[in-house]
Amino acid sequence: MRLVFTSLASHGHLYPLMPLAVAARAAGHHVVFATAEDFHPVLEKAGLEPAKAGLTIHEAFASQFSGDPGRRRREVPEEVLNETIGRVFGRVLPERFLADLGALFEQDRPDLVVYEVGNSGGAFAARKAGLPAMGHGFGRVSADGLMMEIHGALDDYAAELGITGGDRPSWGNPFVDICPPSVQSPEFLARARRLPLRPVGWSEPADLPAGVANRDRSRPLVYLTLGTTPMSQSHVLTAAITGLAALDADVLVATGPAVDVAALGEVPANVRLEAWVPQSELLPHVDLVVHHGGSGTTMGAFAAGAPQLVLPQGADQFTNAEAVVTAGVGERLLGDEVTAEAVREKARRLLADPAVADAVRGLAAEVAGMPSPEEVAAQLPDYA
Template identity: 70%
Template structure:
């Protein structure tokens, strides 16, 4: 079977599809992955053939705010949400649909698997008369910018003659990597879900020194604020100081957006790393303090690790709420994020037996979900 995968060109949208794409390739299917060229090196490392389609998120915001000297945090929320709606609901889908049409004509896929943030893949498949299924990257979120995005997408879909709405992905099958107990209940009730275990994916690399074979009697906290704008030095500093004041070790993934020098001198029990193979690291840690990105949230669920979530934007707030509702962690918002608050919340999460039971239950739930290989075996029925 010939399968075309397509997603937006950012880690949080690309990585979740790679386990299924590589499993399809390993099963002997002809797999090609379409996204912006910036992500092609990652696809090459995964052993997947890539073709160019779409544009990067940086290019989208550059087009939306061309000539605007304001920083992102200087733009009023209402104006920003409207722009995000246009970018994700019209600009990106139009560009991907346009770029994918010749790819589909040449490769003649039997099935298109499109990431939920990239409905342009669905639109291109619809226009070509080819079956398509969606693929999630986490909990399906509503509210805030998503209302603006959904409104634009649904209007676009109606113009193309698609029945239904994006809330349930036009009634088409949807590969859902979110455990049902923490997925949005209204989505679980309405959608045609195809469950897939969130196994995680990281670029190949070695774990930081001291992680493997360490003394598990001393806790290890992992701190990350992602790879995008959420990674701000002042937030990392507050979280780092709070964690470092506890009797544990702290591993910090600073990401590319932080000037490490701005963090100053760090305590002896803190280890800074620009990058870590996160999916390999999570089973070794005892607490994850993070921004609420879907990949980290689901990875911690799978590893059975408590979470302290420090959401900054996008779907991070609903992810934080899902963690709390599941009894698997806590959150700190805005001015609540202080070193003292991080220390107190982290100490509680490491010792709370109810939290331990909750995260253990989530790990068991994830382990019971179908593997990528099992889901690949079902794909032919949708082609």
């Protein structure tokens, strides 16, 4: 069977699809993964055949801002920025993916298209070509905040294309759902044609930081990350590092590409800074995850059985933080609540609270009971 997987070109959008794509290839299917060229080396390392489609998210935003796009995005009013985000994800990216995938499908017609649900251009291209398709989620389905701007733009574009029927984000197609049902949106659960898939983390192959794998488990290890999305977040990292360093624990910080490490200054001896870590390999070794609320980190911590302190910065991170709190597996700090003292006290409680530990174990058991990538890959021919 010939499969085309397609995703927006970012870690958070592409990586959730990798376990199923790799499992489908291992099952003997011909798998092509269509995304922007920046991520083709990652796909080739995983043994997948890349195809060029779409723009990177950075390129899409740069097309909307003249001059320095990063500077302009920081300067524009929030309502203008929100409109631009809606236009980028609701029109610019889908339009480009629709054109590129349409050409790809004419050249080599697949039996099934698996599109990451942030990439509605994949759904539209499959519909226009008359191909069977299924969406693939990357976490909890949200319709709050910025998603309303995106959905409005998507509805307008879909209407122009003559595409009707089916609710977002699945557009009426089956939906591969990696979110545990107990924390998924109840409204989505009630209407979707779900194909559950265990959230299995995927990272580019790399060694764990020295000392992690064989460390003394009697001393807690706290992992701090604000993800890989370029945004100004040094002040949040600084507050979190200061608070966590005051604990009787070791702190491993993945600073990400947007942070000037020098701006963080000297860090205490129990804090280690790394530009990047293989997160899926790391999470089973940590005792607490302090993070931005990205879906990959949230789902990964669920699976690894680690409590979470969420410091959401934007997009779906706020609803992910709410889900963490509601499930009893962590806490959150919003906006000006993020101080060193608040981070320290929240983290201290999460490391010691037996009720949180029980909830974390229960959610990890729920995740472990979901179908594996190999089991779901075996079902894909039924949808072709």
